[in-house]
Amino acid sequence: MATGPMPFKILSGGGGEDDDINLNRPHDYDELIATLPRSKLNFVLYQNFWWRERLLLGVIQIQQRFRPRPTDVFLATIPKSGSTWLRALTFTIMTRNQTPLAQNPILSHHPHDCVVFMDGIFAMGHGDKLESMPSPRILNTHMPYSTLPASVADCLIVYLCRDPKDIAVSMWKFLDKSQRPDVSKPFSFDEVCDMFCEGTSPYGPVWDHALEYRRESLRRPENVMFLKYEEMMEKTVVIVKRLAEFLGCPFSEEEEKEGVAEEVVRICSFESLKGLEVNKVGNQGIFQLYPNSAYFRKGGVGDWKNYMSPEMAEKIDGVMKEKLQGSGLVL
Numbered sequence: 001m002a003t004g005p006m007p008f009k010i011l012s013g014g015g016g017e018d019d020d021i022n023l024n025r026p027h028d029y030d031e032l033i034a035t036l037p038r039s040k041l042n043f044v045l046y047q048n049f050w051w052r053e054r055l056l057l058g059v060i061q062i063q064q065r066f067r068p069r070p071t072d073v074f075l076a077t078i079p080k081s082g083s084t085w086l087r088a089l090t091f092t093i094m095t096r097n098q099t100p101l102a103q104n105p106i107l108s109h110h111p112h113d114c115v116v117f118m119d120g121i122f123a124m125g126h127g128d129k130l131e132s133m134p135s136p137r138i139l140n141t142h143m144p145y146s147t148l149p150a151s152v153a154d155c156l157i158v159y160l161c162r163d164p165k166d167i168a169v170s171m172w173k174f175l176d177k178s179q180r181p182d183v184s185k186p187f188s189f190d191e192v193c194d195m196f197c198e199g200t201s202p203y204g205p206v207w208d209h210a211l212e213y214r215r216e217s218l219r220r221p222e223n224v225m226f227l228k229y230e231e232m233m234e235k236t237v238v239i240v241k242r243l244a245e246f247l248g249c250p251f252s253e254e255e256e257k258e259g260v261a262e263e264v265v266r267i268c269s270f271e272s273l274k275g276l277e278v279n280k281v282g283n284q285g286i287f288q289l290y291p292n293s294a295y296f297r298k299g300g301v302g303d304w305k306n307y308m309s310p311e312m313a314e315k316i317d318g319v320m321k322e323k324l325q326g327s328g329l330v331l
Contacts, residue, residue: 050201
């Protein structure tokens with residue numbers, strides 16, 4: 001049987017963060033953290049982007065210790081931009097010839113167990129375990145392109161962006177489901193929206209995050225694929241076929257006739273994934289802070305209209321237009 005991506009669950013059970021987050025901690029980390037600017041919601045500014053402190057540890061570990069392989073596939077997003085869906089689609093595309101689609105591991109494992117969240121794995125001190133993964137590895141990250149190791153230039157990167165207004169709603173709803181309020185205190189919706197306007201949202205500013213990957217995709221389209229969530233929702237089968245070609249595993253003529261791409265889309269659809277028992281029970285996330293179900297709320301486009309005032313929507317749109325002016329990118 002062919003080797004390649006398979007479910008890789010490093011943590012199981014409770015797995016709290018307080019002990020593990022100190023593993024392999026750089027000796028000067030606390031000194032560095034003490035010097036970094038903080039936002040009013042306690043995010044820290046490092047290399048021009050804002051981070052949750054517990055995940056910044058993983059970022060620094062990646063920068064210092066991680067060695068990408070040329071065969072690696074990176075799935076990059078701002079949080080709450082469709083990362084779970086992108087993981088499911090990519091994993092299923094790349095493993096479709098290892099098992100029948102009806103038995104694909106995505107149907108029995110949470111997408112976060114199939115595709116490793118690299119930032120969190122390193123934050124927990126488990127980065128070395130990535131070395132045991134067979135190639136090609138599929139790795140998820142929220143890191144901006146400029147903060148990744150330079151050698152990722154030899155790898156494939158798929159970037160997915162989304163309307164910041166929908167991200168704000170999804171993030172607000174997601175943070176509210178944290179099972180550790182001392183770590184992820186509930187923010188008001190206005191606070192979350194203000195974060196996006198001020199550029200202090202996690203891994204933000206969102207405009208710089210998207211622009212970095214957009215520019216790389218224009219410069220190196222053979223290595224960096226830039227996608228929009230809204231377009232994926234509208235033309236999912238078309239995008240999935242493009243994604244398979246980009247990943248070097250295009251659908252064959254026989255697969256085209258058999259509707260394999262359409263079946264991949266079906267089993268990775270929001271409705272299908274949300275209905276699976278494995279995605280309804282248990283906790284997920286590298287710090288075990290969120291229930292599995294928190295990653296499957298609505299998955300639609302334009303949900304911001306149900307929560308956001310016209311004035312706030314206009315404010316966010318105005319900021320994005322100003323920051324992206326002249327880039328050709330619209331968020």
